Amino acid sequence: MTAILGLSAFFHDSAAALVVDGRVVAAAQEERFSRIKHDAAFPTEAIQACLELGGVKPDDLDHVAFYEKPLLKFDRLLETYADIAPRGVRSFTTAMPSWLQQKLHVRREVRRGLGNLYHGPIAFFEHHESHAASAFYASPFDEAAIMTMDGVGEWATTTIGIGSGEKIQLSKEIRFPDSIGLLYSAFTYHAGFRVNSGEYKLMGLAPYGTPRFATLIRERLISICDDGSFRLDSSYFNYRGGLTMTNAKFDRLFGRKRRDPSETIEAFHRDMAASIQCVTEEAVMKAAIHLKEISGQSKLCLAGGVALNCVANGKLLREGPFDDVWVQPAAGDAGGAVGAAMLVWHQVMRQPRSVSSSPPFDALLGPEYSDASVREALDRSGLQFERLDDESLAHSVVADLADGKVIGRFDGRMEFGPRALGNRSILADPRGAETQSRINQKIKFRESFRPFAPAILANHVEACLDTGGHAANPYMMFVHPMRGSDVPAVTHVDGTARVQSVDARDNVRFERLLRCFFEATGCPMLVNTSFNVRGEPIVGSPDDAIRCFLKTDLDVLVIENFVVRSKVGAIAPTFDVVKGHWLDMPRKIFRLWNRVVGVIGLSAVYYLVVTPVGWARRVGRTSRESDDTSSYWRHVDADRDPKRHLRTY
Ligand SMILES: [Fe+2]
Structure with a gap:
């Protein structure tokens, strides 16, 4: 067995992914555990969850892969500051402490995060290579063109290239x-x-x-x-x-x-x-x-x-x-963890890739919870609940949905990526005219203009939307025009919808629910929006789901086969109130002193070193306007050579 841990961290959407023998067996974002939206911290809890899901211990890992090259990124930061100095001193003094203390020491952070139990190699790939790999290796294509676009990685903000077999070549x-x-x-x-x-x-x-x-x-x-x-x-x-x-x-x-x-x-x-x-x-x-x-x-x-x-x-x-x-459903930086791990498998270990023998990419890669742990969480909450068998559960949920109720559904493995695909979802009947505003205002507490997405039985997608013949959209990554106007809750003002097609191969239990709803109502779709409130990450555990249920206007909570219909008897969630102690004062003063000294020192470095270097670099430089303006693509190989010494890290 070969186990590879992929990591993304320190910018936003930190995540971990575990690849075992070339297959992604687990992936999760740190925010779902820390409850800090877009958490950029080292993904300690996500790593732990992935290793548990894969039955792998830190010392069983063969490789760890990081989704970008920190030194190359730092190089971009320094060059940028040199370009604009003496402007930018506030940004410089704000950014540098985290770079000097943590971001430049990824090897140390990785080993520490794995409890100093991992002593194997740590590979670093370029940010856009990781994005490209996360898309191409997970795709159902033997060969394909690849395009990556984001804010910025190290230097690249957009890349194009080709993937073929296990090879990826980003050319521009x-x-x-x-x-x-x-x-x-x-x-x-x-x-x-x-x-x-x-x-x-x-x-x-x-x-x-x-x-x-x-x-x-x-x-x-x-x-x-x-x-x-x-x-x-x-x-x-x-x-x-x-x-x-x-x-x-x-x-x-x-x-x-x-x-x-x-x-x-x-x-x-x-x-x-x-x-x-x-x-x-x-x-x-x-x-x-x-x-x-x-x-x-x-x-x-x-x-x-x-x-x-x-x-x-x-x-x-x-x-x-x-x-x-x-x-790639986790197209943002979280997905880079998957890409980096797959790059080790295919490019470092030179393992061949075969699309025909691998199942389609499954976005349900996060943790799941046993009946016993769900029951324990519900017992702690004081809520009244019942447990139904699969058949009764589907019919009960369908009856509630058809009755206009809004349901929080927590089922099976958590989704990887920003979209809830039915397992950590709020569901409702899309035919109700008030459904959209009710969910937005009383349940999600978010802006009323924001639309919801429909989860549609796969064999009904073509009838409902003009997808241009591309009915399969299991990850909710495409918006298409709707054909009718009888489902206002999921139809945006311009008559479009962000569709999720659902068939039994994608998610057996969710497909059964949709099918039962269709058989009962003739409507092959449900409103599917993420199970969270504004400003919070999607719920990760049964406790999160219960908390979200209690503080919103949700009518029914379904966790696995357990159903909660009333908030009566709930024990209000308790929070540990951390009170300041007078003994903390010296520590706070010391921290403040350190910060002040740090700002003074870094400002001095900025004005005495970075600024003169920047002036010297600017002398004699040709302006951007003199460049060729018919194309701004850079050929990757030609431009990367001067930085090659930085490429290992
Ligand atoms: Fe990115």
């Missing part, structure tokens, strides 16, 4: 600061949403607006070539060395300051969302057309944060140059 890339992901995040920030989290909200807002700023964006912010490569005008953005994404020049261009999150969303914000969505789709489509031309491939694999833009994915699938598109 676009580098920081030119980034579609950061451009989208800049608009997310300006609209008053959180960066690296609120991009979905912006995408959901887009259909309410008109893209009246799209031309302005193309003229002033981003120049997109015919081959899909692009360049941003950095003077409108602050992300290179500031603590914000956009600057005053950006505000002046659009005539508005950033929306404060407490302010209402107006037509301006809706139009901004529509405009950036339009430009993003254009860039993705052009890059895909170029990739098709240079690769000659008929299939495409996508990963990276931009691949979570399901609207762009749907358009690419229906109208793009490829016959088929496969998107």
Whole structure:
């Protein structure tokens, strides 16, 4: 047996993945355990869960793989600061402590995180290599074109290439600061949403607006070539060395300051969302057309944060140059853990890859809970519950759903990636006109404009949506136009839906529930939204599910075969109140002193070292405007050689 642990950490969405003999047997995000949304901490609990699921101990591991090269990323940070110094000192003094204390010591952190029981090799792959591997190796294609797009990894922000068998060759890339992901995040920030989290909200807002700023964006912010490569005008953005994404020049261009999150969303914000969505789709489509031309491939694999833009994915699938598109369901940085582990198996250990002999990628890779542990959690909660057999459970849940009740469903293994696919889901009948606003306002406590997704029996997808002949969408990664308008809860304002197709191979128990609902009502779909409230990660354990049930207006809670219909008798969740002690004061003062000394020291380094180095580097440098403007793609091999000494770490 060969066991490989893949890790992503220290940016956002830290995760662990366990690959045993070339198969992903477990994967989970740290946020589901720590309860901190997008947790960037070292994924200690996710590792523990993955090892338990695989029956592997730390000293049984053959390899550990990290999803990026920290030194190369640090190199990008330093070069960026040198470029903008003396501006950027606040960002520098904020970022450096975590780099010096932790992020540059990944080997030490990994060994410590594994209880100093692992003494084997630790491999480091480039961020976009990990994204590419997470998409291609998990895909059902023997060979395919690959495109990765995100905010930024080490230097790359977009890459294109080809996967064939066990080989992946990324041939072209676009580098920081030119980034579609950061451009989208800049608009997310300006609209008053959180960066690296609120991009979905912006995408959901887009259909309410008109893209009246799209031309302005193309003229002033981003120049997109015919081959899909692009360049941003950095003077409108602050992300290179500031603590914000956009600057005053950006505000002046659009005539508005950033929306404060407490302010209402107006037509301006809706139009901004529509405009950036339009430009993003254009860039993705052009890059895909170029990739098709240079690769000659008929299939495409996508990963990276931009691949979570399901609207762009749907358009690419229906109208793009490829016959088929496969998107890694954990397309963001969490998925890098899977990619890095698979890279060890196929590229370090040179194990062949055979699509025909491997089952389709299963996103249900997280922990599951036994009946005994569920019963224990329910007993602790004081809630009244009953346990039903499988047949009765399906009929009971269907009767509740048809009666207009909203149900929290916790079943089987937890999903890997940002989407709940039925096992940690809130479910409802999509036909009710009030369902969407009720779930948004009383259960999820989120913005009323945000749509819900339908989970649809696979053999009914074509009848319900115009998927362009691509009915199988088991991971909820594509948005398509709906054919009818009788399911308002899952139909967005522009008549589209983010579909999840469900068949028995994907999820036997969830398919049975949908089938029973169809037999009882004639409706082959359910509202499926993630089981959480605004600002919290999706529930991970039965205790999380019970807490979420108690603090929302959910009607019924179903955990495995246990059903809870009433909140009467619940023991209010207790929280340990940590009171300050006067003896903590010296420690706090010491910490504050350390921080002050650190800021002074780092500021001195910034002004006395980084700034003069930056000035020296800028002397004689040719301006970006003198470059070739017909294409901004960089050929990967030619450009990577000068950094080769950094590539091992
Ligand atoms: Fe990424």
